[in-house]
Amino acid sequence: MCGSLSGTCSTLLFQPLDLVKTRLQTLHSNMQPGSARVGMVTVFLSVVRTEKLIGLWKGVSPVSWPLFMISNINRNTSIVLNLWVEYMTLTVCLLCFLLQSFVRTIPGVGIYFSTYYSLKQHYFLEQGPGAMESVLLGAGARTVAGVCMLPVTVLKARFESGRYNYVSVAGALRSVCQTEGPRALFSGLTATLLRDAPFSGLYVMFYSQGKKTLPQEISTSPYAALANFSCGILAGVLASLVTQPADVVKTHVQVSPHLYRRTADAVRYIYNEHGFQGFFRGGVPRSLRRTMIAAMAWTVYEQLMARMGLKS
DSSP: OHHHHHHHHHHHHHHHHHHHHHHHHTOOSOOOTTOOOOOHHHHHHHHHHHHOGGGGGTTTSGGGHHHHGGGGSOTTSOHHHHHHHHHHHHHHHHHHHHHHHHHHHHHHHHHHHHHHHHHHHHHSSSSOOOHHHHHHHHHHHHHHHHHHHHHHHHHHHHHHHTOSOOOSHHHHHHHHHHHTOGGGGGTTHHHHHHHHHHHHHHHHHHHHHHHHTSOHHHHTSTTHHHHHHHHHHHHHHHHHHHHHHHHHHHHHHHHOGGGOSSHHHHHHHHHHHHOGGGGGTTHHHHHHHHHHHHHHHHHHHHHHHHHTTOOO
16 A cells, blocks of 8 residues: 555656657657657647647546547637636546546556565565665566556557557557457567566665665654655666666557567667667656656655554
């Protein structure tokens, strides 16, 4: 429950960065040489112009998306009425975002932290894990959570890409199963694990080792949460940079599974079309999002565990 609550808060706050990252990674490759480079700010402004501000949360709650379209039903009505409709629509959508974020985040983050806690209590009850042991703990917990939540990840990536006309989670699930088969829900499994397991392992190692370097008076002071958050930010930046190429490959495989039979095909395509730098597309928004989410999630998790008298 501690992990689920922390994950829900961070997911709602930083979802726009995830959407911008996905759009950057899945830009069409047929751009003419010499064309203007598309960056994070360009994509951000494009989404706001074409899909309004609430479009930045696309993928958090796909089933509520039709509600947003109400605001564009009649452009000839009065400005006051349009503003009122958009205000009410925004309120309803945000409530749906919150509800469905709990539904989506609680299982994923809950599985991760419960697996991590169980493994740590089973193998390192008396003595804390070392650097390499922390890598294995984090990677093992993320592997379990990643496999369990992969179908949700696939649907989320497709919603965020803007290439599919899904209007609800049930509709998206039905469409994928009918046109591509249930196996498509696990597309990008290899790339996902190559991204998530190393990220989590490296993050836990950097985070735990960073906390060990803190003076004892800081760890027990009222500023302990801020110190932990700072360690989390540093760990997140380092882990994000190492795993960025795997994230780009994963997104390509999940958004366009018909183009790639194997993960190696996606790697070859990205390199041929964009060169080595193609593997770092969307690196800035992803690093910002993953770093802030992980730092916040772990800080809130440890604070809640401490309040409940549990050893994190």
